[in-house]
Amino acid sequence: xxxxxxxxxxxxxxxxxxxxxxxxxxxxxxxxxxxxxxxxxxxxxxxxxxxxxxxxxxxxxxxxxxxxxxxxxxxxxxxxxxxx
Numbered sequence: 001x002x003x004x005x006x007x008x009x010x011x012x013x014x015x016x017x018x019x020x021x022x023x024x025x026x027x028x029x030x031x032x033x034x035x036x037x038x039x040x041x042x043x044x045x046x047x048x049x050x051x052x053x054x055x056x057x058x059x060x061x062x063x064x065x066x067x068x069x070x071x072x073x074x075x076x077x078x079x080x081x082x083x084x
Contacts, residue, residue: 002068009026010026014025017030031065031066034065035061035062035065038061038065039061042054042057042061059084
């Protein structure tokens with residue numbers, strides 16, 4: 001009796017989103033949405049910030065998002081490989 005498998009466009013494993021072509025486009029999209037959301041939240045305090053401070057905070061949000069995303073994937077892969 002044949003077994004029917006359901007396929008999916010992408011899957012999350014070790015903190016990264018892998019798509020069917022391994023382009024990481026879903027991962028980049030997810031990270032972009034997260035950073036955009038946080039940058040939009042800056043609008044609440046924007047009237048109290050000068051341009052340079054606002055730019056610095058926005059850049060920090062993006063850099064921390066990328067670093068957090070990368071370190072989470074590395075940490076998860078180290079944990080996974082040590083469990084073997």
